[in-house]
Amino acid sequence: MFSSSYLDRNILCVDALNVEELPKGCKTRLLVGLVHDGLGRAMRIPVIAVRGARPGPVFGITAALHGNELNGIPVVHRLIDSISPETLRGTLVAVPVLNIPGLVRHEREFRDSTDLNHIMPGVADGNESQVYAYRLTSRVVGAFNYLADLHTASFGRINTLYVRADLDEPTTARMAMLQRPTIILHNPPRDHTLRGWASAEGAPAITIEIGDPHVFQPKKVRRTLSGLRALLTQMKMLPRRAHPTPPPPVLCEASRWIYTDRGGLLRVNPELGELVEEGALVAQQFDIFGDLVREYRAPYAGVVIGKSVDPVSPTGARIIHLGRLATPGRFPHAESHAPSEDGMAGDELAPMEPETPGRDG
Ligand SMILES: [Zn+2]
Structure with missing residues (x-):
């Protein structure tokens, strides 16, 4: 059966x-x-x-x-x-x-x-x-x-x-x-x-x-x-x-992926969530003989949101997803709501009225 x-x-x-x-x-x-x-x-x-x-x-x-x-x-x-x-x-x-x-x-x-x-x-x-x-x-x-x-x-x-x-x-x-x-x-x-x-x-x-x-x-x-x-x-x-x-989370105002500009085997250095300085060495690329062909540096200071774990990296492959830290005060709706003593934010998130119709098409 x-x-x-x-x-x-x-x-x-x-x-x-x-x-x-x-x-x-x-x-x-x-x-x-x-x-x-x-x-x-x-x-x-x-x-x-x-x-x-x-x-x-x-x-x-x-x-x-x-x-x-x-x-x-x-x-x-x-x-x-x-x-x-x-x-x-x-x-x-x-x-x-x-x-x-x-x-x-x-x-x-x-x-x-x-x-x-x-x-x-x-x-x-x-x-x-x-x-x-x-x-x-x-x-x-x-x-x-x-x-x-x-x-x-x-x-x-x-x-x-x-x-x-x-x-x-x-x-x-x-x-x-x-x-x-x-x-x-x-x-x-x-x-x-x-x-x-x-x-x-x-x-x-x-x-x-x-x-x-x-x-x-x-x-x-x-x-x-x-x-x-x-x-x-x-x-x-x-x-x-x-x-x-x-x-509390790290706030980023923008981000972008850093890409390779030539091909080879890629070694990405920073860990997820790591803060990197502008100009820090973030990756090295080797050819198939093991010779270093390229070094990649952080174009700005930021936090590593995501990264490649695929070593085989042709020209145009992703390296790291680098978040640019938000300047203090940039996002008042986010920053003013740190959890209070009981673990919850200070104000209430306005609940929607139950009568609100759905949006079925
Ligand atoms: Zn998805």
């Missing part, structure tokens, strides 16, 4: 996420139909929703929009496990994988090699990836009032735990600070990312970059989880309880 899968477990299959139809005070597993494959089989996206007994905002947490970025998956599983629907205010919606074809193929992109995080919100009558993206946004993510989109570094690179957020916007600055990552990078959302689309639609959104691709990293998973719990507590969705408070 061929063993059964979750598809045999009578999980409710729906055409779209409709929060108002979810039963209150419990956890619901759904499969939201998106597209069909060439055999006519439905591809349905797994959604775990917890609708609290009390009304409140819809907070969405999404993972694996890039199919090889996996650390967000245990974060959403553990977050859902830790929540009691009876005490939750509002609705928490977790999507453990947004890019199903990418996940099963161990690849960043969608089946047609498209990066889904460059084509949001998709096209209703477009090609394969465009329609998939359109239905993701219109059938699932459009129901959210807030979004945390969980990513990691890409193949051949590693990341600190850092948050991308628009620090000039008060709500996203607060979300980023409450998340308490190692580094926060001021990064106004660009068009066609999921974060950019959600923000433009009125749902404040942050991207959490959780370490490295292709792996589960328990420490970074735990720290992301406790940050999300602190954020949901501050929004009054979860009941207040003591949280360990990690050290």
Whole structure:
């Protein structure tokens, strides 16, 4: 007998996420139909929703929009496990994988090699990836009032735990600070990312970059989880309880990747999170005979947000992702909200009114 899968477990299959139809005070597993494959089989996206007994905002947490970025998956599983629907205010919606074809193929992109995080919100009558993206946004993510989109570094690179957020916007600055990552990078959302689309639609959104691709990293998973719990507590969705408070994040006002300008085997010196001085030696490149061919130096003082771990580096390969430290006072919305004695920020993050309609298309 061929063993059964979750598809045999009578999980409710729906055409779209409709929060108002979810039963209150419990956890619901759904499969939201998106597209069909060439055999006519439905591809349905797994959604775990917890609708609290009390009304409140819809907070969405999404993972694996890039199919090889996996650390967000245990974060959403553990977050859902830790929540009691009876005490939750509002609705928490977790999507453990947004890019199903990418996940099963161990690849960043969608089946047609498209990066889904460059084509949001998709096209209703477009090609394969465009329609998939359109239905993701219109059938699932459009129901959210807030979004945390969980990513990691890409193949051949590693990341600190850092948050991308628009620090000039008060709500996203607060979300980023409450998340308490190692580094926060001021990064106004660009068009066609999921974060950019959600923000433009009125749902404040942050991207959490959780370490490295292709792996589960328990420490970074735990720290992301406790940050999300602190954020949901501050929004009054979860009941207040003591949280360990990690050290304050390093704020960066901008960043850029430093690239190689010739080919060879690359050795990258600084550790993740390390502060480097302007002119510091950050990498050396050797030819296949082992002879040093190039040294790379930091163009400005900053912090190492991410770095290459792939030694085979042609001309134009990435070396380090160098954050430029924010000048004090540059981001008042972020800096003025250091946690107080009880581990929480001073002011409340204004909760959304429960009557606020979803944005289902
Ligand atoms: Zn990603």
